[in-house]
Amino acid sequence: MEKETDAQLSSQQLGAQTAVLRIGGEVDLYNTPQLKEQILALIESGVRRLVVDLAETQYLDSTALGALIGGLKRLRERGGELRLAGPRPRIRKLLEITRLLKVFEVRDSVPQALEDWDAQGGKG
Amino acid sequence: MTTATASSRIELKIPSRPEFISVARLAVAAVAHRMGFHYDDIEDLKVATGEALTNAIRHAQTAGRENDDHIVIICAMEPGALVIEVRDTGSGFDPELRRQALEQEELQEGGLGLLLIESLMDKVDFKTRPGKGTLVRMVKRLSGF
Numbered sequence: 117m118e119k120e121t122d123a124q125l126s127s128q129q130l131g132a133q134t135a136v137l138r139i140g141g142e143v144d145l146y147n148t149p150q151l152k153e154q155i156l157a158l159i160e161s162g163v164r165r166l167v168v169d170l171a172e173t174q175y176l177d178s179t180a181l182g183a184l185i186g187g188l189k190r191l192r193e194r195g196g197e198l199r200l201a202g203p204r205p206r207i208r209k210l211l212e213i214t215r216l217l218k219v220f221e222v223r224d225s226v227p228q229a230l231e232d233w234d235a236q237g238g239k240g
Numbered sequence: 241m242t243t244a245t246a247s248s249r250i251e252l253k254i255p256s257r258p259e260f261i262s263v264a265r266l267a268v269a270a271v272a273h274r275m276g277f278h279y280d281d282i283e284d285l286k287v288a289t290g291e292a293l294t295n296a297i298r299h300a301q302t303a304g305r306e307n308d309d310h311i312v313i314i315c316a317m318e319p320g321a322l323v324i325e326v327r328d329t330g331s332g333f334d335p336e337l338r339r340q341a342l343e344q345e346e347l348q349e350g351g352l353g354l355l356l357i358e359s360l361m362d363k364v365d366f367k368t369r370p371g372k373g374t375l376v377r378m379v380k381r382l383s384g385f
Binding site for chain 2: 144175177178179182206210213214
């Protein structure tokens with residue numbers, strides 16, 4: 117299942133509870149509402165393990181980071197998890213400054229982010 | 241965009257709405273590129289400008305004036321430094337709240353933006369009064385100066 121939005125967001129569901137959300141281009145105050153909606157829709161549909169793929173993300177502002185934090189909190193409340201995958205050095209720098217590297221589990225790639233979930237039956 | 245003085249000062253006035261943030265970011269990046277800033281420093285300037293504008297738009301929204309307010313962005317090309325001023329006419333904020341936002345262990349969105357501005361710029365000054373709007377003055381020095 118692949119969905120496209122104006123904010124260059126696309127999600128791919130890998131099973132009942134696992135999904136990858138790709139963020140392309142730039143996300144700021146203008147299109148953060150789309151990011152929030154997409155994360156909420158995935159959680160509403162039953163996703164509990166969400167990988168946010170940042171490999172093609174050029175720019176994230178504080179409101180987009182806030183949306184990711186909101187998604188992480190909602191998932192944890194439901195016994196789930198949100199991981200970040202493949203941030204470019206610029207994005208990693210922002211995560212470091214905002215102390216979010218301590219909040220999110222950050223992996224180098226989507227397959228690495230999915231690795232131990234697969235082992236736990238995360239594809240179900 | 242208008243050139244206020246021949247070579248050193250560029251002024252941009254945008255509606256206080258989210259869809260114009262990227263326009264201002266690109267303008268600041270173009271000025272910084274022209275001055276010879278390196279890629280990383282240009283990216284820092286784009287982030288800090290974007291965060292200052294996000295705060296300004298939020299202030300206008302708080303004041304219920306997001307539909308008719310404007311934000312003024314001034315880029316002053318000084319010897320060895322780019323000075324960016326972002327001025328809004330929104331609700332202003334209590335400086336004590338800014339200090340508290342930065343000291344919170346778990347940062348909220350507003351705190352994240354302020355932290356990014358403070359971390360990425362060489363010097364930052366806020367002038368704000370509740371009800372009178374906010375001026376953010378940010379300085380980024382060219383490496384070697």
